[in-house]
Amino acid sequence: MTKRCGGCKQSKALIDFNKDRCAKGGLDFYCRSCNRIKLQKQRQKAKNYKKEPKAMLSYIRELLRAIVRENKVVIPLNKRLVLAKKLYKKLLAHPTCPYTGDVLIPRVNLSLDHIKPIAKGGTHTIRNLEWVSRRANQAKADLTPSEFYNLCKLILKNRHARLN
Numbered sequence: 001m002t003k004r005c006g007g008c009k010q011s012k013a014l015i016d017f018n019k020d021r022c023a024k025g026g027l028d029f030y031c032r033s034c035n036r037i038k039l040q041k042q043r044q045k046a047k048n049y050k051k052e053p054k055a056m057l058s059y060i061r062e063l064l065r066a067i068v069r070e071n072k073v074v075i076p077l078n079k080r081l082v083l084a085k086k087l088y089k090k091l092l093a094h095p096t097c098p099y100t101g102d103v104l105i106p107r108v109n110l111s112l113d114h115i116k117p118i119a120k121g122g123t124h125t126i127r128n129l130e131w132v133s134r135r136a137n138q139a140k141a142d143l144t145p146s147e148f149y150n151l152c153k154l155i156l157k158n159r160h161a162r163l164n
Contacts, residue, residue: 007034060084063112086126097133111137
């Protein structure tokens with residue numbers, strides 16, 4: 001069986017398409033090679049955030065809006081703009097994840113994390129926010145950095161014990 005790719009317009013085998021539960025037929029619209037090219041273009045465009053500060057500031061404001069919606073807190077619009085500018089400067093100063101060392105790329109792996117989680121009394125201030133990779137943010141959940149490091153050490157210790 002074959003399927004026609006929406007990008008390169010070639011008929012390819014079904015194994016050349018990623019699964020997509022939302023798509024009709026359960027397969028992605030684009031083949032894997034077209035998806036790879038598309039992702040590379042997105043990453044290259046996202047890496048240019050240093051050259052396009054206005055676009056990056058609007059992206060950071062989107063993230064702040066999401067934080068306001070999710071946590072039901074009030075951050076006035078004028079303070080959000082100031083906070084967005086400070087967060088942008090923070091990203092330029094430290095463009096890598098403090099936990100994984102990954103290069104942070106907007107719309108690819110960039111995530112905003114509370115150093116002291118809101119669940120443990122943290123606030124939405126610039127001192128309590130840091131840029132991390134999405135994977136690290138999901139793994140850290142509502143842990144403090146020291147709790148997260150201890151958890152990672154415990155995992156490595158147990159993994160090492162199992163291998164030996």
